[in-house]
Amino acid sequence: MSGERARNSGSPPDLRRWDFILPGQPVAWQRVGSGPRGGRHTYVPREVVQAEQAIGWAYLSAGGPLLEGPVSLSCFFFVSGFSVEACKDPRDLDNLVKTVKDGLARIAYPNDRRVIGLYALKLIDSDRPRTRVVVAPGVYPDIPLFREDLALDRLTPLPLRS
Numbered sequence: 001m002s003g004e005r006a007r008n009s010g011s012p013p014d015l016r017r018w019d020f021i022l023p024g025q026p027v028a029w030q031r032v033g034s035g036p037r038g039g040r041h042t043y044v045p046r047e048v049v050q051a052e053q054a055i056g057w058a059y060l061s062a063g064g065p066l067l068e069g070p071v072s073l074s075c076f077f078f079v080s081g082f083s084v085e086a087c088k089d090p091r092d093l094d095n096l097v098k099t100v101k102d103g104l105a106r107i108a109y110p111n112d113r114r115v116i117g118l119y120a121l122k123l124i125d126s127d128r129p130r131t132r133v134v135v136a137p138g139v140y141p142d143i144p145l146f147r148e149d150l151a152l153d154r155l156t157p158l159p160l161r162s
Contacts, residue, residue: 016136016137017134017135017136018059018062018063018064018108018134018135018136019062019132019133019134019135020058020059020061020062020132020133021058021130021131021132021133022051022054022055022058022130022131022132022133023128023129023130024129024130025079025080025081025129026077026078026079026091026096026099026122026129026130026131027047027048027050027051027091027096027099028048028091028092028095028096028098028099029044029048029095029096029098029099029102030044030045030048030095031043031044032044032045048099051099051103052099052102052103053103054103055099055100055103055104055131055133056103056104056107056108058133059103059104059107059108059133059135060107064107064108064135065108066107066108066109066110067108067109067114067135067137068109068110069114069137069138070114070115070116070117070137070138070139071108071109071114071115071116071117071135071136071137071138072115072116072117072118072119072135072136072137072138072139073097073100073101073104073115073117073118073119073120073133073134073135073136074118074119074120074133074134074136075096075097075100075118075119075120075121075131075132075133075134076120076121076123076131076132076133077091077093077096077120077121077122077123077131078123078124078125078128078129078130078131078132079091079122079123079124079125079129080124080125080126080127080129081126081129091122093120093122096120096122096131097118097120100131100133101115104133104135108135116138116139117136117138117139
């Protein structure tokens, strides 16, 4: 009885979370304007489909379940292969996030409308490009920054353009 009372009153929020890392360049979602035979059909390139599948498998490998309620995502994209000064990375942050959200759809949550919290960051790491994702039920109370990934002596934030 006392155990049940303690569980029901003042119980801590759900702090479960599942995180994983995908090595390699982050892949931005894109749609190509016409199919191989021309016409008005559009398709998603093979690279994007493979990235979405890899994201789904990585989540399952981390032990992630299908979450029924609201979900929060934290996405850290470590990119390489472009000039910091020119800031000419062709991958938009929102398209990088879309690849992650679509890759987790029907695996971590029924559809991406369940995502109610989102934190995304794009950094440069020429030595180790990768994508790190954290999935948590509800709204996670703090942003899970990973100190080992955010070693400022090795990474350069993207410059802001005015």
